[in-house]
Amino acid sequence: MxxxxxxxxxxxxxxxxxxxxxxxxxxxxxxxxxxxxxxxxxxxxxxxxxxxxxxxxxxxxxxxxxxxxxxxxxxxxxxxxxxxxxxxxxxxxxxxxxxxxDPRREEARRLGRRFINCREQQIALALGAGLFFLMCLVPPWKMERWQKPSRDACVTLCPQADRQVEVRFAGYHFAFTGPPAPEPPRPETGQYVVYHWYWEMQLLQWLGLAVVVVAACALLRDHRSFDERIAALEAERNGERPDGQGGAPVPPVDYSGPVHEQVWLDEQEGAALHYLDREGVPHAGRLTVEWCLAPHVSVWSLPSADGPAKTWVISGDLPTDYLTGPHVSGARSAVRAFAERWIDVSRHMLEGRCHPTIRIGDPDDPDRMKELGDLLRRRADLLLRWAGDDAVWRGSE
Known part of the structure; x- marks a missing residue:
């Protein structure tokens, strides 16, 4: 695996x-x-x-x-x-x-592997970037004092070069204004001064800044492992604080949001189409969602090939089933019809008998039949409650 x-x-x-x-x-x-x-x-x-x-x-x-x-x-x-x-x-x-x-699990896995995985590190990086910009904006400069050769020196084919007398740090200056103006040679000494960008000091400053930022990020990093992050997520899901001290419940992941709901609907449509294929019900490869309560139940429809009546399919956290008939006028009516059918089937199963037209479970295992019948009856009762709740259907009819 x-x-x-x-x-x-x-x-x-x-x-x-x-x-x-x-x-x-x-x-x-x-x-x-x-x-x-x-x-x-x-x-x-x-x-x-x-x-x-x-x-x-x-x-x-x-x-x-x-x-x-x-x-x-x-x-x-x-x-x-x-x-x-x-x-x-x-x-x-x-x-x-x-x-x-829970989609947050993928985020927990990603953060557990990343070096930069918390807000404090991002702040440290932002401060480091700001300091780097300031260093580039106001760089260090150095002063160089040079000595011209003496006029009494012999004139040869290879004249003597100017000799560097002194080098020292000359402070910081705004980059866009340029270096200080060079000083002309002094007649009495033959010395003159020029200014240059002190790139050696600049590189050392950049290196020091990088070391400080990396060290800060290493100290601020969230060192929790993936297992520890998952334990914290589950504690939140169960309404507990990660430290086990309890606290106010944290709402679960909203699977009914537009993104998660559409993903869930795509999965349910595939499951419903697979079920119709297995039952030999013809279809065009697409269903129309008429109502859903993600991630619990979805109701789908497709035109019947035999007439104006629709074929209705139900899927979700319950048995997948379908029905066709002119007595079903809409999704709410279909939910009620499914519930009534399941109540009838569950009654037979709880009594240890096989339903005349619908078979669920193994008739030779009565205990298992009763277990499935009880589960089916509870699902049917839930459908009936939804069918009778106007708030659930507000905006869907």
Missing amino acids: AKAHSVTEAELARLTSLASELTCRRCIEDRYFLRKLVRDYLEDDRTDLDDVVERCGQDPEHLALVVRDHLATFSESELLELLRRIAGVCGAVERLGFDPF
Whole structure:
């Protein structure tokens, strides 16, 4: 498996464990899903596809082994996407006890690796840049005193050069005004003075400034590791202070924001189209979102090929389902219709009976049937509450 990027190693192990558990359960409940998983697992060697599918359906231990080996090839993002499809965002977070979908995790990973990772360092860099600009604006100058050769010296083919008598620091001067004017030679001594940019001192000043800024950034750097940053994020999500002292709850990540909502809707549309393909429902490859409450539920529609009635699809942190009929006049009516259907199905499951037209779970495992029936009933009750809440539908009808 690829190295974790937005979760810690311990969290990655929990992610893999939950993904394996939910995938095995989904394979038991959905033969089509099992066959697709085995086909992906075998890749090009599909000669034993039917035999492996049959054995996985009969031997839970072999199924768990196949699922574990298959998930070992998944990257972290693929694992998260699998959990999102099977359990939904809220369901996965509830089961895991942490939120692997929090976009702040990527920022925590990036900051944990960067040398510059806090506001104090940025202030130090800004101050350093300001001082560097001032150093360039007001550079140091040096005074050089030169001695002309004596007039009594012999005139030769190689005349003597002027001799430097003294060099000293001449202070700082504004760069745009130029150096001080040179002094003409003095007749009595033959000496004259010129001024130059003191580049040796300038380089030493720049080097000293760089050392100070780098040292300040090293001292001010946030040295928390990625694991420590993630622990702080989870403490905030649970309404605690990072130091464990408690405090006012911190609001969770807003998945209903425009960016996160659109990403979530794109994922749900893909899941809904995949479900329609599996059920043999014809479509043009696009659905129209009629209503959503991210990241919990989305309702989609597509024109029916048989008449004016629409086909309605529901997906999200609940079972994916579809229905078609003239009695459904809109998204709110569709949500109520889905809820009523699920209540009927859950009643059969809680009584240990199979529904006449809809099958969920394994009839040979009554305990599991009742567990799924109870979960379906709770989802149906939640849909009914949403369907009856005018505030949820304000602006959508």
